[in-house]
Amino acid sequence: MGNSRIARMTPPRALLLAATLWLGISGPTLAAPDRVVSLNMCTDELLLLLAEPAQIASVTHLAQDEHEFPFWRTARRYPANNGSVVSVAGDRPDLILTMGGIAQDRTWLAERIGAELVVLPFPQSLADVEAAVRTVAAALGREQRGRQFIAIMREMSAARPEAPQETVFLTDSGFSVAENSLGAEWLQLAGLRVPEGQGARVTAETLLVDPPALVIRSDYRRGQTSRGQYWTGFRFIERSPDTRIVLTDGRRWTCSGLSLLPEITRLRAALAQ
């Protein structure tokens, strides 16, 4: 699905893209889209990081919410949409970025308003994140910038600490990151590994019986009253004297995309202390 734009690209434009890749020319090309909208918070992140500011026509409302999105200040420079094609049609977009959305027929609608459509799959590994960066960068005509981010990801991966430290990642209601998930791969870059057999959720009992030495706790909407915040497991680890709790910016884990790069660096530094 992510290749739909390339698949529908006209031959001269594909040639131009091939030439760009071969010659290594950076910066916007003549054919680059200049009115790009994103209908999903996770594609908002890619759009804000990869595009020239002038290319961006609209981002989602969620991206402008400081509790949801790390780059909310930047996002507020652009008009907001509610995630539907109909809300951006008047902006005359030439490229629409989105993710998921099973019931909407965005392919048809985008074609009717004359916009290219890139629908990314939900990423499930770092390789998927790289693929998403490449796809969006290519669609924006910003391959060079995409390569820079991928290079940073790879550098970080190469420089990961030798002996990973076992940790339990915790967010509301005991939701965690499962073994072999995208979140676990990001934790590896910070020199952390999730316990063997770890699922997407941790039970409070596990934390009580066998308190982990290290907990990475998401601060997502912390301080706001919700059932998930009162989860018993949090009390157990707070009372456990041998458990070290390190906070992390929960908003960056929602998409587990490029915005985690600085967070991983920060975690590494915090853990080294």
Added chain:
Amino acid sequence: MTAQITATGAAIQGRLEPCDLAFEPGTVTMLVGPNGAGKTSLLHALAGLPVATGEICIGGEEIAKFSPGRRLRYLSFLGASRAINWPLLARDYVALGLPAGAPRESVDTVLQSLDAEGFADRRLDQLSTGERSRVMIARALAPSALALLLDEPCANLDPQWQLTILERLGAEAAGGATVILSIHDLELARHYGDRIIVIDGGHIVEDGPPDVALSADNLGSVFGVARKNDHWTRV
């Protein structure tokens, strides 16, 4: 227009043995028999309900081949249940008995004739059982069908209304209709019936004029009753 009703091999599995019958226009036929004898089943079979087998013809034409609109002019059936499916107005309920395009005045006429115009604009569920029964009979009478098949039209009615309804049905027969009804009151059956069919255990055990069909022997063997000194006794 008048029409003969004929039934060939009319039967309902497990409830009514196959029977061949013919009913002449201008007659009132009473179906009598103990509870569970098969009176309702015979009426169902004559009305051509899908549960029955056999061939029913009115005026020589097979009613199974009639469209619903046409069937309403030939045959009118009153079921045994006085339950209300929908709380319609009495007047609307009666009108549902009419074929499409029939004049609505016939609704008023029939309601008036049963002294029911006083509650014609009330909902069925707000009427007494007797009033509701009269509305349901009015529904069956409204289309002036050639054949009237009525399951216990006298049920739930006071004595005066029972007589009124039976007289009215006699008048319909006199006007050319073929009237077939089930009834429990054997005295009324004898008095108002031209012909009596006695049913027991899904069989027709007697079929003839009242005095023959309701002979002392039949009363004793089928119903287990006898008439002594103007009242009924068990035998």
Added chain:
Amino acid sequence: MRPFFYLLFVLIVSGLAIASLTVPLHSLPDLFASDPDLAWVVVTELRMPRALLALFYGAVLGASGAAIQALFANPLASPDITGATGGAALGAVFVAYIIGFASPFGIALGGVVGAGVALVLLLLLAGPRAETATLLLAGIAISAITGAGTALALALAPSPFAFYDAYAWLMGSLVDRSLPQLAFAAIPALGAIAYFARCAPALDRLALGEDVAESMGYDVVSLRRNIVIATAIGVGAAVSVCGAVGFIGLVGPVIARRLTAGHPGRAILPAALIGSVLLLAADIAVRFAPPDRSVPIGVLTALIGAPFFLWLVARMRWSIRP
């Protein structure tokens, strides 16, 4: 009746004019001035399918609700009791998240197949004569099974976002539907409504009792089977495109019967009209939700419909006296 037609017209026009809070009202006239071609596409291909989906989905919910209520002689019955809604949801979720064929077409197809399977199950469970009580109980059992199956399919789905993604659709949404999706939902809906309308005289006569209706030449057994089938197809296809929207199939017929002096069969087309009005109004109302929050239509119709339902139950209890 006539006021409802006016209301329907006003709602369709407002549905075309109001996109959402994020799109100012004057943007469309502006767009017509600057780029008429694009403006035309926006109206006919983006806003029109949504308005017409609400129109047809509401109509099929109202009409099938009226038909099912007439059939079961019960003013509290609704299309959901055929299990079609639950079957369509399960089929669509299964195709999208377990098989991974997440195109709009795949989901719609999954929905119709799911509704069909639920329907076959219902007819098998209810038996050839399909008595009313058996049908009702079988429908409730099937709804329970499909509900559990849908939750299970979402729980087992590989993508962590599947639940959220499916939730937004299952609870009812008409956003960003295309003309092919409209056709996919509207054609079965129209077919079902046409069939129900043809059954109106039979359903009115059913109010006289099943035996009386049969004596008039109506085949009640096949009527019952065909209405259940038409409901499953019409509602199932709409659910697979728009998600489940409750209570309109319950409330629409009740209002419609006020216009037809309580006649259950005659109420079918008015119920379709009122169903359209209700769903169009609900779909316009959800556009006024704060732009960063989306309110599923099914939630809104349940919030308004459930108290109405309670009132209906209470009134029936109080008015039925021996």
